[in-house]
Amino acid sequence: MSDVEVPVLIVGGGGAGLTASMLMSQFGIDSLLVSAWPTTSILPKAHVLSQRTMEIFREVGIADAVYAVSTPAENMRATAWYAGLAGPNDNYGRQIGRLEAWGAGYTDPDYVAASSCRTANLPQIRLEPIMRSRAETLAGPDRVRFNHDVVSFEQDDDGVTAQVLDKQTGEQYSVRCRYLLGCDGGRTVGKQLGVQMDGVRNVMHMVSGVKSSPFVAGQPGRRPIKGPTSYQKVGHRPDPAVPDRRWSCRLRSRSPRRRCVWQYLHNRRPGLPGLFGFPARRSV
């Protein structure tokens, strides 16, 4: 006899698992989601939400909440490239190029005709808490469990029995389900089933940082990058600490309070010192 019986066990609480949970609830199918990490993503990671994604979010009831905190449409008309952010002379912050993007802020007739939902821009660090909250509401009490790790599972003719570790209490319990959804980013379920990953792996190591600040307003004597209609401002400067490497900085969103969310992406070798004054342990 299993400790928990449920039609569908969802393994993983990232974008895939949380979407699956919300959709299951919408279809009236009882599910249990377990996710190994204690929280949703602590990294910004992906950010552009396509029109189709926003249609699905509308169906599960979170589109308005996402639009409310994501980049305003008028700021999503283009992507622009700059020579750095700001600096002591006029070369810093100079615009190098600009390209219309994302349906020009939902003004391109083809984009408007394609869907009643416009593209949105919200990094995973901000999006996943909205998804988690909605999944918890729709699925019911104790049906979305973070910090719970699937340590093993066995399949038979009628379904799957999984062993789940509650990492807070240290207790292990079994879950019997008809279907197990592997939404764990390929970490556990696929491996145990013997699914192989094809292709090149470990292409690069990426440092990802996120900062919320009002510094688009600039500093005296410096020339900050400007142009609120471009959604993504990519600044490239060589990093003196890492020859032949560069970093880029992207403006992800602009809130009504005029604060900006900046994401730093930086490819580098492991073991180098921290970035932008952060100690190495925070530069993961």
Ligand SMILES: Cc1cc2nc3c(=O)[nH]c(=O)nc-3n(C[C@H](O)[C@H](O)[C@H](O)COP(=O)(O)OP(=O)(O)OC[C@H]3O[C@@H](n4cnc5c(N)ncnc54)[C@H](O)[C@@H]3O)c2cc1C
């Ligand atoms: C720095 C960075 C930048 C990125 N930028 C982009 C981008 O610009 N565009 C883009 O499309 N994509 C981007 N990605 C990729 C994107 O983030 C992933 O494709 C996406 O998060 C995958 O979602 P997922 O739900 O499948 O898996 P994940 O988000 O990886 O979630 C997996 C979940 O499974 C859980 N889990 C793992 N093992 C177990 C287990 N044994 N038991 C229970 N739970 C388990 C974890 O706790 C986690 O919640 C980026 C990724 C990174 C790291």
